Amino acid sequence: MNFQRGRSREEPEINLIPMIDILLVILIFMMVTTTYANFSGLQINLPQAGGDTPSAKVNKQINVSVDATENYAIDEKPALYSGVESLAAELHRAAGEDKEPVIVINADAKATHQSVVNIMEAARLAGYSSITFKTEKRSK
Structure with missing residues (x-):
């Protein structure tokens, strides 16, 4: 006997809410456990200091000075x-x-x-690549 003669049969459907919940939990788990590498925009090789003696050939030094009001002096x-x-x-x-x-x-x-950048750029334009800075020792 068919007691459900006038009723139409419902199509089975997949409930997406639990699946979305599971995917969000997996995404949060992946975000928390993943380590992020910090990539620096600059590749910096730090200088090394040593007590080496200078070479026998010493190049000429050109002292370029600049004060706070941007007045320049070359060899005083x-x-x-x-x-x-x-x-x-x-x-x-x-x-x-x-x-x-x-x-x-x-x-x-x-x-x-x-x-200071102006001096460095002028040295580059002149074809000189050896540039150094003069500083004073900090008093304690």
Whole structure:
């Protein structure tokens, strides 16, 4: 006997709510347990200090000074700054015949970062790659 003659049979359906809950729990578990590597945008090789003796050949040093008001001096002679190119020409004149002098930057503690970058750019334009900075020892 068929007692359900007028009733239509319901189609079975899959309930998605428990499946979504399980997927969210798995996602949270993966986020918590995954270690994230910090990739630095800069590749920095830290310098090493040692007590090596300097080589017998010492290149000429050109002292470039800049004060807090962006006044430049090359080997204690005032240099008029009208652009990086003019500063590069002054460095070239100060180097004379030396092909690879050491540029020593003496920057005031209150000098702008841009003024130091200007000196470095002028040295690059002049073709000099040896640049160093002069500092004072901190008093205790």
